[in-house]
Amino acid sequence: MQIIKKVLNSSVVLVEDERGMERVLLGKGIGFGANRGDLVREGSTDRVFVALDDIDQRNFVELLASIPGEFVELSRTIVAEAAAAGLDLDPHVYLALTDHLHFVVERHRRGMHVVNRLAWELKTVYPVEYGIGLRAVHRMRERLVPGLREEEAANIAFHLANAAIGRTRGNALQVAELVSAVTTIVSNSSGIALAGEELHVRRFLTHLQFFAERLFAGSSLPSDGEDFLYRNLTQSHPRAIATAERVRAFVRVEHGIEISNEEVSYLAVHIARATSSP
Structure with missing residues (x-):
């Protein structure tokens, strides 16, 4: 049994089970019309639970309250594509990726363009992740930021590569830099x-x-x-x-x-x- 402790946005709620364990629940429209104390009913299989293991992750959850649900949905689409491509990712990638995508859009709207000096290396070393990132850039161009630069795909690839489970990759940024x-x-x-x-x-x-x-x-x-x-x-x-x-x-x-x-x-x-x- 899951009880809603806090609605963060239309796609994210903070829940608690009968043992007092807190988790983040992501699902399309999961927070729409929901209130503290509501029971979470059984829903679609595409819902995602993310455990809160340390204080940094709890701070991340509070940050999600200020991010529109559309960014969560975009992250879910990206991670679903990664899973379809055979990538096994730590669920916490949802939090980091959602925050990153929101920051990208805010940065672009303020005219701040940051050059990723390792874009070529990330594209070459992590081609699957880069391809997923490139498709995400195209979606963001259509929905949010028409002028978003293609090299942003490398930043998304970095988040996916860094979240990989069961690989001896170490830190993706370290690998690309070396x-x-x-x-x-x-x-x-x-x-x-x-x-x-x-x-x-x-x-x-x-x-x-x-x-x-x-x-x-x-x-x-x-x-x-x-x-x-x-x-x-x-x-x-x-x-x-x-x-x-x-x-x-x-x-x-x-x-x-x-x-x-x-x-x-x-x-x-x-x-x-x-x-x-x-």
Whole structure:
């Protein structure tokens, strides 16, 4: 049994069960005409409960009271698309995403345009999430802000990637930033701009994504003790190894993490492929 404690907007109510546990209930029109003390009747299966685990989430709930229900519905549409695409997301993404979408519209109406310097990396590293974000941008253009910039899709992709459950992705922003930094190191070392949709570039960036995810998850590849591949590449691809060593030094200085010769070797293999003719 759920009892309404507070109506936040037409699509969000704060409820309490018989054990005194509070949760947020999201559902289209769930708060319309509802009052404190009302029982929540069984409704459609698309209703979503979000547990309140800490003080930050409770503060978020209060914030939702000032956000129109249409933003909650837009978030629900985005998360439903993500689920259909096979993404398993923490339910708290509803709160963070709703707040973000509302802020985007308010910011745009005030003429504040913020450039996402990692838009390309997020688009490349998280293509599924970016595609969902792009469709969300098109909906927002139709309903709320006609001039909304396409790069906003990258910000939505970030929220979806960061809410992923059961993946060793670590923080999506950390992953995107490291991919960007390593790409810059390789481009500067080789004199070749690694940007675009070419197959060799996409393969390289895919490797960087998994490299970064392993790094921040603490599951980097260990050395095999023999370092056969590393020694072989030092002879056959010295420039690629030298560039991979620059990446190792960068990771050591910026993140305090020492990566193995095995990781350096696989980086060198992909660097050699990406900086040669496709």
